[in-house]
Amino acid sequence: MKKNILMIGGSCGIGNTIAKILMIDYQLYVASRTQKGLENIDAQHILFDATKDSLDKSLLPEDLHGFIFCPGSIxxxxxxxxxxxxxxxxxxxxxFSLVNTVKEIMPIMQEGSSMIFFSTVAVSVGMPFHTSVAGSKGAIEGFAKSLAAEYAPKIRVNVIAPSLVDTPLSSRLLSNEKKREMMALRHPLKRIGEKTDIANAAEFLISDKSSWMTGQVIGVDGGISTIKTN
Structure with a gap:
């Protein structure tokens, strides 16, 4: 029997790529503001704006085995x-929308379930012009570690902290080849992140393959947070 995974967001960007991967092995529920982009994804869609709505629990299964919160801003x-x-x-x-949603679904999260939140490399590496996003994403990291401690061993909670990924959200930063080359060279691995780089990490963290991991902030960032090559 397939495990039930709830994703908040999934109609575009990283969330959409995660949904395409997870729908193969899991029963997927995607709650988002639009169904556009989900036409070819095998998932039950729930119309939901994380900043305004309460989840319609009648559309959710009685048991959840995984939860992924994708909304974000730059x-x-x-x-x-x-x-x-x-x-x-x-x-x-x-x-706040993450906290509110977690409160709503926590009663149906099952033993051995996994939660995944998203931060940014800018929390661990001071970067100019990131005060707002780093502040709000930093709150997620602290929240996730405390939640992981409080709910261990029943629920695992981990965070993925990407660097720059080629998504619609970052299109302004990658609007021409010169910008793309400049951004790529900032990373030790000399390339910009792809959506699959992040989705593959999410697939690992949601699965039992990561069953001995909780309270972690995983940098999927081309090495920019930990090493310097020039």
């Missing part, structure tokens, strides 16, 4: 240009 501006509304909006999308 607001890269000098701090002096960041209004408080931007900080509040990023916290609402990246952190």
């Amino acid at each position: 607001n890269l501006k000098p701090f002096k240009m960041m209004s408080m509304d931007i900080f509040k909006d990023d916290m609402e999308l990246n952190f």
